[in-house]
Amino acid sequence: MESIIFYTASVLLLVYSFLKDKQKTKKAVKKSIKSLLGLLPQMSFILLLIGLSLAVLSPETISGVIGEESGVLGIGLSIVAGAVAFLPSFIAFPLGATLLEQGAGLAQVAGFISALMGIGFITLSMEQSYFGTKFAVYRNLGSLAMTLLFVFVVTIFMGGSL
Template identity: 40%
Template sequence: MNVTTVFINALAGVCLVFALIKDPAKTKQALKMAVISFFRIFPTVLAIIIIIGLLSGFVPESQISKIVGENAGFRGVLTVALLGAVLHIPSLISFPLAASLLEKGASITSVAVFITTLTMIGMVTLPLEIRILGKKLALLRNGLSFVIAIIIGLIMGAIL
C-alpha cells in the first residue's frame, strides 16, 4: 500500500461519509451505480492487465523504445497520437497501460500524447458528435485537439 492508494481510499471514504450525512437515499443510489460500473469496467481492466503482462514478457524494451522512445523522433510521436485517436479504450485504463510503456522505455512525450489524444479525440464517437454539435464544431474540436495533444506532449517531454 503506497501513499497514493491510501489517499484515494481516504478521499472516497470522506466523500462517502459527507454524502451519507447529506442525503442517504441519494448516496445509496450512488453506491449502486458504483457497483454496476465496477463490474461493467472489470472485464476491460482484466484484459488490459493481461496485455500489459504479455507486453513485458514478449516485447523487448529495445523494441518499445524504438517505436515510442526518445529516439523515435517525430514519427514516433505521430504514431502514438494517431493510435490514441483511433483506439477506444476507457481513459481510466489508459493510465496503467501508459505506466507500463513508460517503464519499458517509452518517452514521456509519447505517453502524454497518447493519453491526451485517447481521451480528447474519439473517432468512434465522431459521427455522433457531428450529429449533435454540427460538423464545424466537431471537426474543429477533434482536429485542434490532435494538435494541442502533440504540443502538450512535446512540452512535457522537455520539462520532465
C-alpha cells in the first residue's frame, strides 16, 4: 500500500519536474541512483541485522522477560529489546497488544514500543553517516529519555507495576 503511494508520487513528481526543467531533473535522477548505491553497504548490513534481531528476539522471548511482575528490570530489558529490534510501527502496536495479552505489564510494553520506534541500534550506522556520531548518539539518548518519561507517566496515570 505504502509502496504504491510512494512510487506513484515519485513518478508524478518526476513527470512534473521533467516538464519544468529537463536538465535539473536528469541531475536529480542521477543523484538518486548514486545515493541509492551509496546506501547499499549500510542497507545490506541493516537488513541482515533486522533478520537476526527478530529471530533472536521473538515475541515469546520478549513476553518471557517483561511480565507484569518483572518490575524495573523488566522495563530496562523491554527498552533494550525495543532498541535492538527493528519493526515497522504498524506491526509494533498489534505486537504490543499481543504481549499484554500474554501477561506483559503495561509499563514494560510502553517502554518496548517507544524504544522500538525511537531508539535504533540497527540504523545507528546510517544515522551516523548522515548526521555524524555526536548528533546520532544525542538523538538516540533523547529518545531514551523520552521513553523513560513516557513509561513513568503511563505508570502514574494508568497503574501498572514499576
